[in-house]
Amino acid sequence: MKIFKKLTVTALTAVLAVTASFAGIAAAADNLSGKITVNGSTALLPLTLQAAKEFQKLHPKVKIAASGKGSVTGPQAVKKGIADIGACDWDASVDVPGFKAFDGQVANKVAVIPFATIVNKNVGVDNLTTEQLKGIYSGKITNWKEVGGSDADIVVITRAFGSGTRVNYQAKALAGGDIVKKEKNYKETGSSGDMKTAVGTTPNAIGYIDLVYVTGSDIKAVKFNGIAATTDNVINGSYKIWAYGYYMTKGQPTGATKEFIEYVQSKKFQQGSLKKLKFIPISAMQS
Amino acid sequence: MGAPVHGLTSREQNSLEKVQVDSKRHQRHLLGNTISRYYFLFSILALCLVLGLVIVFIGKTALLLFANISPLDFFFSFNWTPEEDFFGAAAFILNTLSLTALTLVIAVPISVGMAVLCAEIAPKWMKSFIRPVLDLLVGIPSIVYGYLGLTVLLPFLRRVSGEGLGDGLLAAALVLALMVLPTICRISDDAIVSVPRKYRDAAYALGSTRIQVIMRIVLPAASRGIISAVILGMTRAIGETMAVVMVIGNTPQLAKSLFSPTSVLTSNIVMQISNVEFDSTWNYALHMMAFLLLLISFVLILIIRLLGRKRRDA
Numbered sequence: 001m002k003i004f005k006k007l008t009v010t011a012l013t014a015v016l017a018v019t020a021s022f023a024g025i026a027a028a029a030d031n032l033s034g035k036i037t038v039n040g041s042t043a044l045l046p047l048t049l050q051a052a053k054e055f056q057k058l059h060p061k062v063k064i065a066a067s068g069k070g071s072v073t074g075p076q077a078v079k080k081g082i083a084d085i086g087a088c089d090w091d092a093s094v095d096v097p098g099f100k101a102f103d104g105q106v107a108n109k110v111a112v113i114p115f116a117t118i119v120n121k122n123v124g125v126d127n128l129t130t131e132q133l134k135g136i137y138s139g140k141i142t143n144w145k146e147v148g149g150s151d152a153d154i155v156v157i158t159r160a161f162g163s164g165t166r167v168n169y170q171a172k173a174l175a176g177g178d179i180v181k182k183e184k185n186y187k188e189t190g191s192s193g194d195m196k197t198a199v200g201t202t203p204n205a206i207g208y209i210d211l212v213y214v215t216g217s218d219i220k221a222v223k224f225n226g227i228a229a230t231t232d233n234v235i236n237g238s239y240k241i242w243a244y245g246y247y248m249t250k251g252q253p254t255g256a257t258k259e260f261i262e263y264v265q266s267k268k269f270q271q272g273s274l275k276k277l278k279f280i281p282i283s284a285m286q287s
Numbered sequence: 288m289g290a291p292v293h294g295l296t297s298r299e300q301n302s303l304e305k306v307q308v309d310s311k312r313h314q315r316h317l318l319g320n321t322i323s324r325y326y327f328l329f330s331i332l333a334l335c336l337v338l339g340l341v342i343v344f345i346g347k348t349a350l351l352l353f354a355n356i357s358p359l360d361f362f363f364s365f366n367w368t369p370e371e372d373f374f375g376a377a378a379f380i381l382n383t384l385s386l387t388a389l390t391l392v393i394a395v396p397i398s399v400g401m402a403v404l405c406a407e408i409a410p411k412w413m414k415s416f417i418r419p420v421l422d423l424l425v426g427i428p429s430i431v432y433g434y435l436g437l438t439v440l441l442p443f444l445r446r447v448s449g450e451g452l453g454d455g456l457l458a459a460a461l462v463l464a465l466m467v468l469p470t471i472c473r474i475s476d477d478a479i480v481s482v483p484r485k486y487r488d489a490a491y492a493l494g495s496t497r498i499q500v501i502m503r504i505v506l507p508a509a510s511r512g513i514i515s516a517v518i519l520g521m522t523r524a525i526g527e528t529m530a531v532v533m534v535i536g537n538t539p540q541l542a543k544s545l546f547s548p549t550s551v552l553t554s555n556i557v558m559q560i561s562n563v564e565f566d567s568t569w570n571y572a573l574h575m576m577a578f579l580l581l582l583i584s585f586v587l588i589l590i591i592r593l594l595g596r597k598r599r600d601a
Contacts, residue, residue: 070561080565098370099564153451160537161370162562181538185451187548188537190558201438204451 033061034256040074040087041164042191043113043210044245048087050273051264058263062256071164075102075248084257086248089113089164093248096167097176106252110264111245112280114211115169116221116229118196122203125149127223134177136206142185144204155185157198157207165192168243169208173224212278235284244282342581349578352571361575367539369559374572376552378541380579383525383551385542386456386463386535390524394464394471395517399506401468402475402513407501418476421469429466433530436462441534450546454536457545462530467520474519478512479505515591522587526580528553552576 038048045068052064074086079102090096091107117128125148128136135141136154145151158179159166170179181188187202189195192213199207200218207219211229214221221229224241233239253261263269270281295303352361356374364375405417436458444453482505490500506513536548537558550558556573563570 072562072564076565155451160558160562162559181540183540183543184547186536186538187452187454188558190532190537194533197434197437201442202452203445 032059032256032259035063035065036085036257036260037077037083038064038066038085038087038247039077039083040068040085040248041071041089041245042068043071043089043164043212044068044087044111046212046277047111047245047264047274047279050277051260051269054269054273055260055263059256059259062260064260070162071167072099072162075105078102078105078248078250081250084249085253085261088246088248089243090167091244091246097170098162098167102248105248105250107246107248108253108261108265109244109282110247110261111270111274112234112242112282112285113168113245114229114231114234114239114242114280115165115173115208116211116214116241117173117206117208117224118199118214118219118221119207120199120203120205121218121220123149123206123220125222126220127226129225130173130175133224134174137174137179138177139180139182152204153185155187155202155205156182157187157189157195157202157205159195159208160188160190165208165210169241172241172243173208231278231280234280242280244285245279345574345578345581348571349575352568352575355568356572361572365541367555369563369569369572372568374568376572376576376579378539379550379552379555379576382456382542382549383553386459386531386551387521387524389456389460390463390467391517391521393460394468394520397464398468398472398516398520399475399513401472402479403501403506405472405476406479407497407505418473421473424465424469425473429527429530430533432462432466433533436530436534444546448546452536452548453546454534454548455544455546456535456542456549458534459531459551462534463524463527466527466530467523470523471516471520474516475509475513478509478516481512482508511594511597515594518587518591518594522584525583525587526553528557532557552580 036052038052045066048066048068052066056062056064068087071087071089072092074083074088075092076086077083078086086092086105088107090099092099092102093105093107095101117133119125123144125144128147132141132147136147136156137158141147142154143151144154166179170176187198189198189207192209195207195209196213196219199205199209200216211221211231214229223229224239227233227239229239229241234242247261247264249257249261252258264274265282267283270283274281352374361374361376362380363377364373365378366373366375367378401417401421405414409417440458440461441453444450444458486504486508487500490504495503531551532554535550535554537550537554538548539550539555540547542549556576559569560573563573
C-alpha cells in the first residue's frame with residue numbers, strides 16, 4: 001500500500017509540475033511561439049542543432065526538436081506530417097536519380113555542403129580524375145597501380161543506395177556514373193561516421209564523405225582533377241563536388257518555421273556559426 | 288476501538304478490540320491484493336496488446352509486398368537490386384541461416400565445454416570468478432562488440448588471410464560467437480548443475496572415470512537444457528544487427544566464401560530502411576524480411592517451450 005501511496009503522490013506532483021510549466025509558457029507569451037520539428041539528413045544535423053540553440057535564445061518560447069536519420073526521411077517526414085522541416089542533401093521537389101519528386105514541397109536552400117574523396121593513409125595517390133573515379137567505382141579499375149599508386153587491390157567503400165552523400169557524389173564526382181557492387185573488396189556503410197572508420201582502418205580503401213568529416217591522420221582527402229578539396233576552391237568555383245543542403249517544407253513555410261528558416265538563411269548565421277561548422281554560406285555560390 | 292460491550296471483563300474487552308483491529312487489517316490486505324491482482328492483469332494484457340500490434344502492423348505492411356512481387360520471386364530469387372525493382376531475398380535468407388550455423392559451430396563446443404568446466408571440474412574460487420565474468424559479458428552493448436570487430440578483428444583477419452577487406456561471414460560469426468557464448472554457457476551450466484547427484488554417485492559406484500561420468504551420464508541427462516540454451520543463443524545470433532552490420536560488408540550477394548562481403552536479413556534491413564520511401568515496394572520488402580525474422584524467432588521459442596514440456600513429462 002505504501003508503494004501505491006508513493007506512486008500516487010509522485011504522479012500528482014508530476015502532473016502539477018507539467019501543468020505549471022505549460023501555464024508558465026502561456027502566461028509569458030511574446031510575439032513568437034510554437035514547436036518546430038526537423039528531421040532528415042545527418043550531414044545537416046550539426047547545422048540545425050547550432051541554429052536551433054541560437055534561435056531559441058532569441059525566442060525562448062519556440063521549441064525546436066531536431067533529429068537526423070538519412071536524407072530521404074526528411075521530405076518523407078514532411079509528407080506524412082511528422083516534421084515541419086525535412087533536411088535533405090538534394091532538392092527533393094524535383095526528380096533525382098532513384099527518387100521521385102515530392103509534390104507540393106518547397107525547397108529552401110540553407111547551406112553549401114562540400115564532399116571529398118578520401119583514401120586510407122597508406123595510399124600513395126593524391127590526385128584522381130573524373131575518369132579514374134568512374135573506373136574505380138564501376139569496377140573497371142581494380143588496382144592502385146593503374147592510377148599511379150603501388151601494386152595493391154583497391155578496396156571500394158561506399159554508402160548505401162539512397163544516401164544523400166551518395167546521390168550527390170555520384171552526380172558530381174562520377175558525372176552520373178554507376179557505383180557497381182562487386183564480389184570482393186566492396187563494402188557498404190550506413191553513415192558518415194562508419195565510412196570514416198572503415199576507410200581509416202582498411203588499407204588501400206577509397207571512399208567519400210562530407211568535407212566536414214575529413215579530420216585526423218587515418219584518412220586523407222585526395223585532389224579532384226588536380227584541385228584540392230577546400231572550402232576556398234568550392235567558393236571560387238574550381239572544386240566541383242559540392243551540393244546545396246535544403247530545408248523542405250510543405251508549401252511555403254509559415255509562422256515560427258518561416259522565422260527559423262529565415263534565421264538560418266540570415267547573414268548573421270551564414271557568416272558566423274555556419275562558417276565555423278565548415279559549411280559554406282549560400283551567398284558565396286550565387287556570385 | 289468500539290463501544291464497551293456490557294458484561295465483559297476488561298481482558299475479554301481487550302481481545303474483542305484486537306479482533307476488530309485484525310479484521311480491519313485483514314480487509315485492508317484483501318483490498319491491496321485485489322488492486323495488485325488487477326494491476327498485474329492489466330500489465331499482462333497491455334503487453335499482449337503491444338505484441339499483437341507489432342505482429343499485426345509488421346505483417347500487414349509486409350503482406351502488401353505480394354501485391355507487387357510474387358512470393359516465388361521474393362523467396363527464391365537471388366537478385367536484390369531494389370533500385371531496378373528486383374526484390375529477391377533468397378541470398379539474405381541463406382546467408383542468415385549459414386551465419387547462424389557457423390556461429391553455433393564455433394560457439395557451442397566452447398560454451399558447453401566451459402559449462403562442464405564450471406559445473407563439474409573447476410574449484411570453487413574459479414567458479415565464483417567465471418560466472419560473474421560471463422554475466423558481465425551479456426551486459427555489454429552489441430555495438431561495442433561490433434566496433435571491436437571493426438577495429439581489432441578485421442585488421443587481424445586481413446593479415447591472416449591476405450584479403451583486402453576481411454569482412455564476411457567468418458568475421459561476423461566470430462563476433463556473434465563471442466556474444467552468444469555467455470548465454471549458452473550459463474544456461475547449460477544451470478542445466479548440468481541440476482542433474483541429480485545420485486546419478487553421478489551411481490556411475491562412480493559402478494567404477495566409471497570422471498570423463499565417463501561427464502560424457503555418458505551428466506551431458507545426456509542435461510541435454511534438453513543444453514539444447515534450449517543453444518536455441519536461445521541461436522535466437523540472439525539471428526536477431527543481432529548492430530554488431531553484424533559493422534563487420535559483414537553489406538553487399539547484397541550470396542556468400543560464396545568466408546571472406547566475401549555479404550549481407551544478412553538484419554543488416555540489410557538496418558542499412559536500407561532509413562533511405563527508403565514509406566509507401567514503396569522496397570519498404571514492403573524490408574518489412575517482409577523483418578516479419579520473416581519474427582516468424583523464425585517464434586518458431587525457435589516454440590521449440591524451446593515444447594522441449595521444456597517434454598522434460599517435465601519425462
